[in-house]
Amino acid sequence: MDQGPFGKTAAASALDRLIDVARSDTGQGRRVANFLLAWWNGDDCGHFPIADLFGVDATLATHMTTIIGFLGQxxxxxxxxxxxxxxxxxxxxxxxRNFETD
Incomplete structure (x- = not known):
């Protein structure tokens, strides 16, 4: 399942772009970080409010949906x-999140 818009290659590219944005101190960066951290460990890092998609641009929303599409397969x-x-x-x-991990 490496081909197509939800293949592993597309998901890896989307993840790299999302990580870059999540490293920025912006509103979009915070929302992207919420998405990534909910995927990483929602119970400890918080969940992703779906309405946060309204606060990111279309390109970032597409990267998020690429990840979701990949995971859904x-x-x-x-x-x-x-x-x-x-x-x-x-x-x-x-x-x-200001807490330690191992």
Whole structure:
């Protein structure tokens, strides 16, 4: 399932772009971080209010839906670790949630 708009390559590209935005200190950055951190660990990092899609531009919303489309094609859980992005996610937890991770 690597081909098409919801393939692993498209999802990895979308994730990289979203991580870059989530590192910025903007309203869109906060919303993107909420999305990524809800995927990473919603119980501890908070969930993503769907209405936050209204606060990002169409390109970012498309990247988010690419991730959702990719995840919807699989049975079982897939997290950013599957894309080799654990370090980046831990960085976002520290930046946006102010608590330690291992």
């Amino acid at each position: 699989h049975e079982g859980a897939i997290y950013p670790d599957a894309f080799g992005r654990k370090a980046e996610m831990i960085e976002l937890v520290h930046r946006w």
